[in-house]
Amino acid sequence: MPKNMLDGAQVIVDYLIRQKVPYAFGLCGHGNIQFIDALYERSSDIKTISVHHETVAGFMADVYYRVSGQPTATFTSCGPGSANLPIALGNSFLDSVPFLAVTGNIPTSQFNRGAFQELYRHYQADFPSTVRAYCKRVFQPTRGEMMPLAVRQAWKTMVTGRPGPVVLDVPFDVFREAAAEETPNPEEWSANISCRCGADPEDVTKAVDMLLSAERPVILIGQGVKYGGAAADLKALAEKLEIPVAWSASGTGGIDSSHRLALGLVARNGPYQANHAARQADILLALGVRFDDRTSSSWLPGYSFTIPPTRLIHVDIDPDEIGRNYPVALGLMADVRTFLRQILAALEARKDISAKSAARTKWLDAIAGYRKEWEAFVAPGFADEGSPINPQRAAREIDAALPEDGILVSDIGVHHNWLIAFCKAKRPDSLIGSMGFGPMGFGVAGALGAKLAAPDRPCVSVCGDGAFFMHASVLGTAVEYAIPVVWLVWNNYAYASIRGLQRGYLDGRELATDFKHPQTGAPYNPDFAAMARSAGIDGVRVDRAADLGDAVRAGIAAGRPYLIDAHIGADRNPGGAGVWELPGLGQSKPAIGGRYQPN
Ligand SMILES: Cc1ncc(C[n+]2csc(CCOP(=O)(O)OP(=O)(O)O)c2C)c(N)n1
Numbered sequence: 001m002p003k004n005m006l007d008g009a010q011v012i013v014d015y016l017i018r019q020k021v022p023y024a025f026g027l028c029g030h031g032n033i034q035f036i037d038a039l040y041e042r043s044s045d046i047k048t049i050s051v052h053h054e055t056v057a058g059f060m061a062d063v064y065y066r067v068s069g070q071p072t073a074t075f076t077s078c079g080p081g082s083a084n085l086p087i088a089l090g091n092s093f094l095d096s097v098p099f100l101a102v103t104g105n106i107p108t109s110q111f112n113r114g115a116f117q118e119l120y121r122h123y124q125a126d127f128p129s130t131v132r133a134y135c136k137r138v139f140q141p142t143r144g145e146m147m148p149l150a151v152r153q154a155w156k157t158m159v160t161g162r163p164g165p166v167v168l169d170v171p172f173d174v175f176r177e178a179a180a181e182e183t184p185n186p187e188e189w190s191a192n193i194s195c196r197c198g199a200d201p202e203d204v205t206k207a208v209d210m211l212l213s214a215e216r217p218v219i220l221i222g223q224g225v226k227y228g229g230a231a232a233d234l235k236a237l238a239e240k241l242e243i244p245v246a247w248s249a250s251g252t253g254g255i256d257s258s259h260r261l262a263l264g265l266v267a268r269n270g271p272y273q274a275n276h277a278a279r280q281a282d283i284l285l286a287l288g289v290r291f292d293d294r295t296s297s298s299w300l301p302g303y304s305f306t307i308p309p310t311r312l313i314h315v316d317i318d319p320d321e322i323g324r325n326y327p328v329a330l331g332l333m334a335d336v337r338t339f340l341r342q343i344l345a346a347l348e349a350r351k352d353i354s355a356k357s358a359a360r361t362k363w364l365d366a367i368a369g370y371r372k373e374w375e376a377f378v379a380p381g382f383a384d385e386g387s388p389i390n391p392q393r394a395a396r397e398i399d400a401a402l403p404e405d406g407i408l409v410s411d412i413g414v415h416h417n418w419l420i421a422f423c424k425a426k427r428p429d430s431l432i433g434s435m436g437f438g439p440m441g442f443g444v445a446g447a448l449g450a451k452l453a454a455p456d457r458p459c460v461s462v463c464g465d466g467a468f469f470m471h472a473s474v475l476g477t478a479v480e481y482a483i484p485v486v487w488l489v490w491n492n493y494a495y496a497s498i499r500g501l502q503r504g505y506l507d508g509r510e511l512a513t514d515f516k517h518p519q520t521g522a523p524y525n526p527d528f529a530a531m532a533r534s535a536g537i538d539g540v541r542v543d544r545a546a547d548l549g550d551a552v553r554a555g556i557a558a559g560r561p562y563l564i565d566a567h568i569g570a571d572r573n574p575g576g577a578g579v580w581e582l583p584g585l586g587q588s589k590p591a592i593g594g595r596y597q598p599n
């Protein structure tokens, strides 16, 4: 290599450092040892975390971003090593979270020869086809000198517009080929690009007119509010116009749940006041929301929404999401925060605002009535002292034990449904979950990424027994890197969310959804607390609701990795005012209220 030349791997690592990436998460293989060597060279500038399953690396990178706003990178080998990654890529892609996945591939000189771990039967070195549907873009530089362009374009694609994970697939020889004398300058290529586009000023006026003329307005917030840093402006608008705010599961925490205007989750398992207000709204201002089936009661009118006659103002950075599922009275491609600031500025010039806000009393009083009905409906669950622990009570105990700045990372399953229904998120990152792809293991591994992103904040993973067993390797990673997270294993001896579907939709024909001892038929699981102890981690078992909060507090106070094996009842699902349909199998029924039919 000519003097002063950086090779392909060095260009990537140097560029990551210039982009202030503090961590690379990954797992070795022959296909990426040269990349790891470049990380070794720069180990005082970027820290390498070696995990025990590639998916864990992706989930850590994902949640690191959700907490810190800083994208990081993963590294995986060729063939199976990188083939373990698409679950994490899909998760981040659907939830619009960026990370750079550096995947190894076979040497270009061996393309299409069927070398060890080459996917070649449709196209040479064909990892890009594997991940095409799972990420925002794939780059595959095939010569060293292509690397500077690939790495800067990959980064820019990842962070601009609607963010998402990008794959940089690097053939073996390209890691070591001479690439450049210096890396591209992030100041020139991505740091100064802003995607904070506003809406057309005429449309801003229309939106203001619609909001001011509304009698029953509701604001619905999604992830765009959280990741767009729009929480403060949202609160300002809600308070200025006295408009109640509901959220999709992805928008949880975009407004403090205990704010007087906060309605709660709109979903099949959402509270009565949130669904019943959203479906009666005359104007619905949707900010950075996707209107997926779980938010929308499977798009069945009258449960979560009734659009039309509700007139929808839908604002999103990605126009593909506007008009995907509901017709719009006003669809605006814009950054949510910029849009909110435009609206707030436009309202300054309007005179009649306080009269309009005061006229909202009737609507807010009606909502207060719905809230009362809901609170009476759920009250018994909070008082249940039974064992195994009532799941609604469990959600409340866990939530109450977390301090103001605590971060709860949820996994996927029935526990997630309970958490999003009953945790009172205070901040945009109080309750983190995977909302689009929903892979088991997200919360098990993601909590490690959260803790690295916020070392001073308590980070608790609440995960199913199924998912924890699937990804129990995280215990080793927490020990090896001294990452003091708390795992609360929501132990119900089953893939309970799916067993619930068999019970609800298939006349109780249960198969392959619970964990049983072969001889006795008794519920079976490994002893998770003992498993943790075998890894050098404190592990405790909890059977009583009254002990759950103390266990969480003790885990947080330990300052070391900690596991709580919590025995929680499986036979309940969180009921709400919405429904969910599995086409062909039927619809669930709302647990409170019915279908709203406008006059
Ligand atoms: C990787 C992956 N495999 C399968 C599923 C389908 N699935 C969704 S929830 C669930 C059950 C999870 O069981 P557990 O972790 O014990 O959580 P629980 O529902 O019991 O709270 C399954 C199998 C999934 N989402 N992700």
Ligand SMILES: [Mg+2]
Binding pocket: 413, 464, 465, 466, 490, 491, 492, 493, 494, 495, 496, 497
């Ligand atoms: Mg379970």
